[in-house]
């Protein structure tokens with residue numbers, strides 16, 4: 001049986017070599033898709049699912065949380081011979097809401113991991129997600145500019161420059177826009193036949209989870225943002241938060257304004273009080289808001305000081321959304337029903353060395369760093385889910401693989417965080433004087449945007 005919280009150990013900081021499972025050529029029917037790519041430097045057997053045979057050390061799995069990471073992890077486990085019929089998911093099937101809760105910028109790389117977890121092709125997933133209209137929301141490039149707010153309350157967009165394009169990614173698409181609950185709901189549609197047992201339970205301890213497990217030697221995967229009480233370290237008071245506000249837009253005057261181009265996302269920001277008020281604008285199709293053509297999120301890193309007024313910070317970002325949207329020729333769609341706001345704590349970027357046998361805090365391991373600012377939550381969640389499931393099926397402990405797989409993602413998040421926070425003067429200067437070339441300096445070189453296709 002997995003150990004209790006008391007047996008939580010701390011592995012040494014120095015790099016530990018992780019034991020790989022026995023390898024062989026892929027068996028027929030085993031290899032779903034190649035995940036070729038260097039964003040996570042996954043071992044070959046994990047990229048191609050080419051391990052000799054399933055040799056799990058655990059006989060069942062309890063997955064806590066039905067967000068994207070929980071769904072993906074449960075789906076991959078349930079597709080294996082060893083865990084089929086032995087996965088219990090603690091949560092409720094994804095609820096659909098017009099409100100923009102959670103992330104919408106869908107890096108194309110996330111689709112590779114979603115598809116691999118579900119055992120389907122990316123194109124099948126994309127077709128279902130956008131009802132055959134994926135090409136309308138596919139982004140081939142991102143353009144950046146600085147905005148100004150004049151005294152009369154009007155917003156103006158400065159000179160623009162392209163800083164990310166598909167040509168640096170061998171012509172592959174970079175990203176799409178999707179409502180988070182629609183993404184979760186679509187993943188769910190592909191897993192209803194997988195024999196996963198759902199329980200609407202909120203465990204308060206590891207032993208609660210073990211009681212709900214469908215086997216004698218279960219592995220517990222916590223995909224919720226909060227750790228299980230008593231596990232996952234002492235909660236610290238966050239030093240920083242990210243404040244965010246997001247809304248879908250219709251595009252009645254987009255062409256007349258001539259700033260936003262088709263198949264192009266837009267980054268727009270400016271410095272205020274030592275941090276960047278930043279935003280991204282993406283094409284969006286949403287079955288619950290059929291008039292929506294774009295979505296935008298404004299976000300800002302704030303320090304957790306006694307002076308922090310979270311509601312006031314949120315109001316400024318909401319004003320920016322409407323003002324910049326207007327300058328771009330966009331109108332918010334039913335903002336009273338659709339606008340989402342959030343104040344999310346930041347964590348450190350360090351890999352997590354705490355280890356409790358039989359348990360993994362996947363939510364914590366996937367989300368290390370500054371949330372929202374890099375639009376990397378969904379791919380990180382899917383990557384973490386995939387790595388954890390593959391390791392369990394192959395019979396190796398997932399934590400070291402997970403820490404390793406997240407390295408480039410944490411680094412990219414850290415660089416972005418510096419440019420938006422303490423060094424936002426540099427980000428602001430780049431946006432003002434050379435928006436294209438300036439931002440290219442922090443351009444992703446790790447293939448964390450474009451997918452395989």
Ligand SMILES: Cc1cc2nc3c(=O)[nH]c(=O)nc-3n(C[C@H](O)[C@H](O)[C@H](O)COP(=O)(O)OP(=O)(O)OC[C@H]3O[C@@H](n4cnc5c(N)ncnc54)[C@H](O)[C@@H]3O)c2cc1C
Nearest residue numbers: 065066067068069094095102103104105181375377378381
């Ligand atoms: C304002 C904001 C903007 C963000 N922007 C981006 C972005 O642009 N791109 C990006 O990739 N990531 C973004 N993220 C992060 C992204 O939303 C998450 O990292 C991603 O959804 C994976 O989440 P998860 O599965 O790990 O957990 P979460 O989605 O945080 O789920 C936590 C728990 O909430 C519950 N839950 C979640 N969704 C549902 C649902 N639909 N129905 C019922 N219960 C649910 C489940 O119990 C789940 O376990 C953003 C987050 C926020 C708050």
